Amino acid sequence: MKGLCLVTDRALCAPRTVEEVVRLAVQGGATSVQLRDKDLPTRAFLETAERLHAFLRPRGVPLIINDRVDIALAVGAEGIHVGQDDLPPEVVRRLAGPGVLVGLSVETWEDVVRAQDQPVDYLGVSPVYGTPTKTDTKGAWGLDGLARIRAFSRHPLVAIGGLHAGTIPGVVQAGADGIAVVSALCAAPDPERAARELAALC
Numbered sequence: 589m590k591g592l593c594l595v596t597d598r599a600l601c602a603p604r605t606v607e608e609v610v611r612l613a614v615q616g617g618a619t620s621v622q623l624r625d626k627d628l629p630t631r632a633f634l635e636t637a638e639r640l641h642a643f644l645r646p647r648g649v650p651l652i653i654n655d656r657v658d659i660a661l662a663v664g665a666e667g668i669h670v671g672q673d674d675l676p677p678e679v680v681r682r683l684a685g686p687g688v689l690v691g692l693s694v695e696t697w698e699d700v701v702r703a704q705d706q707p708v709d710y711l712g713v714s715p716v717y718g719t720p721t722k723t724d725t726k727g728a729w730g731l732d733g734l735a736r737i738r739a740f741s742r743h744p745l746v747a748i749g750g751l752h753a754g755t756i757p758g759v760v761q762a763g764a765d766g767i768a769v770v771s772a773l774c775a776a777p778d779p780e781r782a783a784r785e786l787a788a789l790c
């Protein structure tokens with residue numbers, strides 16, 4: 589999971605649609621998209637995922653579904669991201685099979701240690717910096733925490749939380765393989781231009 593991942597937020601994208609922001613961000617250089625929506629009814633979530641997948645798949649850009657393993661399987665998404673309170677990675681892997689990317693958030697050192705034996709493809713370092721976009725997180729890892737995880741873990745690391753043009757270079761330097769952003773793209777006046785700027789730093 590190298591490169592720049594756009595994690596969607598419908599409210600921050602508005603008045604543009606999520607599909608429109610995804611299209612612009614991919615044109616600018618986003619290399620993966622995680623569909624994340626905590627409020628959308630299941631049918632609408634499925635239809636959004638289908639539309640995004642129809643756009644992304646021919647472009648070779650993986651679609652990751654946040655939380656909803658059922659939706660990921662229904663649309664044939666390339667990946668699923670789960671947190672510590674979601675379905676356990678072993679169960680996700682059993683349901684999804686070997687060919688689907690499974691990402692897992694790590695919020696504590698115990699999570700990082702446990703993940704060594706879990707069937708995941710990357711860890712979401714959750715969060716590197718505190719962010720108003722998601723406030724139900726534990727303490728921020730900071731650059732020192734990220735570097736400590738990098739030195740220990742066998743998994744690729746995707747950094748998330750408070751990442752923008754000013755913070756990404758330090759996070760890459762500390763060992764992140766990939767960079768995941770919400771507001772830096774969803775709330776950008778020009779998501780294509782923003783993605784171009786951020787992708788060049790990843």
Ligand SMILES: Cc1ncc(COP(=O)(O)OP(=O)(O)O)c(N)n1
Pocket residue numbers: 595622624654655669670671672674691692693711712713714722746747748768
């Ligand atoms: C790349 C990445 N890392 C962490 C998260 C957070 O996932 P989770 O802990 O399940 O929290 P929610 O996103 O479901 O609120 C993520 N989505 N992506």
Ligand SMILES: Cc1nc(C(=O)O)sc1CCOP(=O)(O)O
Pocket residue numbers: 595624693712713714715716718719720721722725748749750751768769770771772
């Ligand atoms: C979706 C998400 N997960 C996080 C975690 O720490 O697990 S932080 C986050 C939101 C990141 O938003 P922004 O790029 O606007 O800071």
Ligand SMILES: [Mg+2]
Pocket residue numbers: 654655669670671674
């Ligand atoms: Mg989750």
